[in-house]
Amino acid sequence: xxxxxxxxxxxxxxxxxxxxxxxxxxxxxxxxxxxxAIGLSLVPLLTVMQVAxxxxxxxxxxxxxxxTYHAQAHAYSDxxxxxxxxxxxxxxxxxxxxxxxxxxxxxxxxxxxxxxAAIRAVEQGFLDDPGTTAYFELEDGDLALERANDAxxxxxxxxxxxxxxxxSFNLITVRRSASGEPLPKVSILRVRGxxxxxxRELDSQWLFIRQADTARVLxxxxxxxxxxxxxxxxxxxxxxxxxxxxxxxxxxxxxYSWKRLERNLFESxxxxxxxxxxxxxxxxxxxxxNVSSALSTLVMERRQEIAVLKSLGARPSDLARTFSLxxxxxxxxxxxxxxxxxxxxxxxxxxxxxxxxxxxNAARRLVALLTGSPAPAYAPLLDPEYYLQAxxxxxxxxxxxxxxxxxxxxxxxxxFLPARKAARLDPMDALRRR
Amino acid sequence: xxxVVLSLRDVSRVFSTEAEDLxxxxxxxxxxxxxxxxxxxxxxxxxxxxxLSIMGGLDRPSSGTVMAGQLDLGKATETQLxxxxxxxxxxxxxxxxxxxxxxxxxxxxxxxxxxxxxxPGSERVARExxxxxxxxxxxxxxxARLSGGERQRVAIARALVNSPSVVLADEPTGSLDEDSxxxxxELLFSVVAERGASLVLVTHDPRLAGLAEVRxxxxxxxxxxx
Numbered sequence: 001x002x003x004x005x006x007x008x009x010x011x012x013x014x015x016x017x018x019x020x021x022x023x024x025x026x027x028x029x030x031x032x033x034x035x036x037a038i039g040l041s042l043v044p045l046l047t048v049m050q051v052a053x054x055x056x057x058x059x060x061x062x063x064x065x066x067x068t069y070h071a072q073a074h075a076y077s078d079x080x081x082x083x084x085x086x087x088x089x090x091x092x093x094x095x096x097x098x099x100x101x102x103x104x105x106x107x108x109x110x111x112x113x114x115x116x117a118a119i120r121a122v123e124q125g126f127l128d129d130p131g132t133t134a135y136f137e138l139e140d141g142d143l144a145l146e147r148a149n150d151a152x153x154x155x156x157x158x159x160x161x162x163x164x165x166x167x168s169f170n171l172i173t174v175r176r177s178a179s180g181e182p183l184p185k186v187s188i189l190r191v192r193g194x195x196x197x198x199x200r201e202l203d204s205q206w207l208f209i210r211q212a213d214t215a216r217v218l219x220x221x222x223x224x225x226x227x228x229x230x231x232x233x234x235x236x237x238x239x240x241x242x243x244x245x246x247x248x249x250x251x252x253x254x255x256y257s258w259k260r261l262e263r264n265l266f267e268s269x270x271x272x273x274x275x276x277x278x279x280x281x282x283x284x285x286x287x288x289x290n291v292s293s294a295l296s297t298l299v300m301e302r303r304q305e306i307a308v309l310k311s312l313g314a315r316p317s318d319l320a321r322t323f324s325l326x327x328x329x330x331x332x333x334x335x336x337x338x339x340x341x342x343x344x345x346x347x348x349x350x351x352x353x354x355x356x357x358x359x360x361n362a363a364r365r366l367v368a369l370l371t372g373s374p375a376p377a378y379a380p381l382l383d384p385e386y387y388l389q390a391x392x393x394x395x396x397x398x399x400x401x402x403x404x405x406x407x408x409x410x411x412x413x414x415x416f417l418p419a420r421k422a423a424r425l426d427p428m429d430a431l432r433r434r
Numbered sequence: 435x436x437x438v439v440l441s442l443r444d445v446s447r448v449f450s451t452e453a454e455d456l457x458x459x460x461x462x463x464x465x466x467x468x469x470x471x472x473x474x475x476x477x478x479x480x481x482x483x484x485x486l487s488i489m490g491g492l493d494r495p496s497s498g499t500v501m502a503g504q505l506d507l508g509k510a511t512e513t514q515l516x517x518x519x520x521x522x523x524x525x526x527x528x529x530x531x532x533x534x535x536x537x538x539x540x541x542x543x544x545x546x547x548x549x550x551x552x553x554p555g556s557e558r559v560a561r562e563x564x565x566x567x568x569x570x571x572x573x574x575x576x577x578a579r580l581s582g583g584e585r586q587r588v589a590i591a592r593a594l595v596n597s598p599s600v601v602l603a604d605e606p607t608g609s610l611d612e613d614s615x616x617x618x619x620e621l622l623f624s625v626v627a628e629r630g631a632s633l634v635l636v637t638h639d640p641r642l643a644g645l646a647e648v649r650x651x652x653x654x655x656x657x658x659x660x
Contacts, residue, residue, distance in 0.1 A: 001548050001551075002550075002551030004547070004551045004553065005544075005547045005553075008547065009544075009548075012533075012540075013535060015535075016535045017537075304531060305531070305534070307531075308527075308533065309533075310492070310516070310519070311492060312519065312520065312525070312545040312548060312592070313516050313519045313520020313521070313548055313549060313596075314548060315512060315516040316512055318548070427492050431492075431527065431531075432483075
């Protein structure tokens with residue numbers, strides 16, 4: 001049998017007609033159940049996939065645009081003039097920006113508190129870069145380091161220290177004497193702005209000062225300096241900035257791409273995402289078993305029709321193809337249903353979380369009211385202190401297409417047994433049972 | 435002998451159960467002639483339907499040969515048998531056995547569509563046949579919306595859509611009231627004859643059996659000319 005009649009018979013057996021005799025149509029109900037099961041199993045899978053992608057993308061973008069740059073060029077020796085390298089890189093076609101940065105650590109303290117800080121001495125160009133401003137939220141003051149001792153403080157660090165723009169605070173860094181003894185140095189800095197990357201991990205550490213203040217504030221022996229480089233498309237072409245920098249600098253420098261610099265973090269995020277998706281995929285596989293069960297019911301219920309198809313000239317392989325295609329149809333219908341609701345849930349995940357949070361708190365208040373307990377404090381479902389404040393969602397339709405193909409494939413595979421049963425059905429036996 | 439389309443020689447069919455071997459057919463010899471109508475009558479359970487199934491390639495004989503041209507049905511592969519059922523044979527069952535999710539037109543055109551993959555061409559032939567059996571106004575009706583007689587007329591159209599050499603009818607009017615039965619049997623004989631096909635009719639109704647040109651009686655598994 002050619003493909004067209006196989007498709008026609010499979011689609012009609014699976015979808016049926018409204019005006020066909022009703023009777024006891026267990027199979028049709030089972031088929032609808034199988035489609036629903038697949039659809040339901042896909043909703044969490046697609047939601048987790050898109051949300052995980054959004055979170056990974058959100059965290060990665062913050063690290064790449066605000067932390068690692070797209071690539072870093074480190075000089076082999078301290079004598080290499082970084083300013084020359086920066087200028088050469090900035091003039092390289094394809095490079096969108098290059099700035100010197102120096103990093104060290106210290107302890108920031110005010111009269112009431114003290115906190116460890118990752119000190120970053122940056123150039124104003126970095127702060128003005130569109131990639132930087134896209135992810136930096138200015139909570140207070142200005143995003144500028146114009147005067148000596150100006151500082152930008154991460155929002156979580158500022159909160160711990162109890163400082164805001166215009167306030168002064170102390171920064172202790174430690175140098176070593178010629179004999180190796182620690183020599184603390186206290187610098188007085190003024191808060192020019194309080195910034196947030198929207199990610200607690202970063203906001204609790206970062207303290208930005210002027211690149212020009214490096215020599216005065218940071219201890220030479222525990223400070224590392226490099227040129228940070230940005231290019232056009234760090235995620236689409238993650239090695240582009242490194243390759244451009246290597247060709248521009250040639251020797252005397254080692255250049256690292258952002259993927260290499262934060263390899264552990266990104267590998268960890270990717271592994272977590274993969275593990276979550278595998279667990280969810282098992283649910284889809286279990287749902288696909290319903291396809292097998294529903295098709296088996298259909299084969300049992302339509303034994304005589306299958307026998308008639310054989311009497312009309314259908315080969316066993318034709319019937320196997322018909323029911324396998326039917327399984328694929330069920331998978332496709334479930335995938336369409338699940339994709340629609342999964343994507344809807346994913347794009348509305350922030351609203352869904354807010355509703356769940358409200359419901360959870362309402363339930364707690366109700367229980368407290370009924371039991372006469374004191375009203376509980378409002379508890380966030382996900383503490384924004386430790387997560388991205390809003391989960392960024394970027395729909396990846398290629399991934400969705402992959403899930404749909406996987407689902408259809410699983411359903412096709414799950415239809416193997418009922419398809420074989422239909423192919424092996426003895427027409428004489430089926431017709432005699434009438 | 436050039437007009438023999440189906441030839442059975444020394445055909446036996448035995449069904450083995452745990453308790454005994456049931457000899458349903460015993461050394462049956464039968465020639466189906468081109469364009470002729472034949473009837474096989476006999477009491478219920480005498481093996482009429484089994485004989486028809488063997489002739490139609492739905493069952494195989496336990497011994498003996500069934501030849502359709504050069505094809506030995508007893509030794510044919512499943513694919514060869516499927517092709518034989520599709521091109522040489524048209525079935526009309528006692529119960530119409532129409533597919534319930536398909537319209538009258540779709541049911542009638544299905545064998546042709548399965549064979550050729552050409553839906554418009556298959557529909558055209560099916561329309562002509564449904565018109566011939568008086569159902570041109572019922573093309574889009576599913577079996578649930580057709581009367582018993584109408585369903586059986588669709589089944590006749592379906593049996594003829596691939597222009598088979600032989601139409602095998604198993605109690606074609608057995609489940610119909612008298613008026614419908616008369617209409618269907620008249621149509622069956624006339625439409626099959628118009629298309630030059632052979633008709634093999636299995637029935638326990640002596641009146642219907644008497645309408646055939648050649649009549650056989652099956653008793654205790656043995657076939658005899660009446």
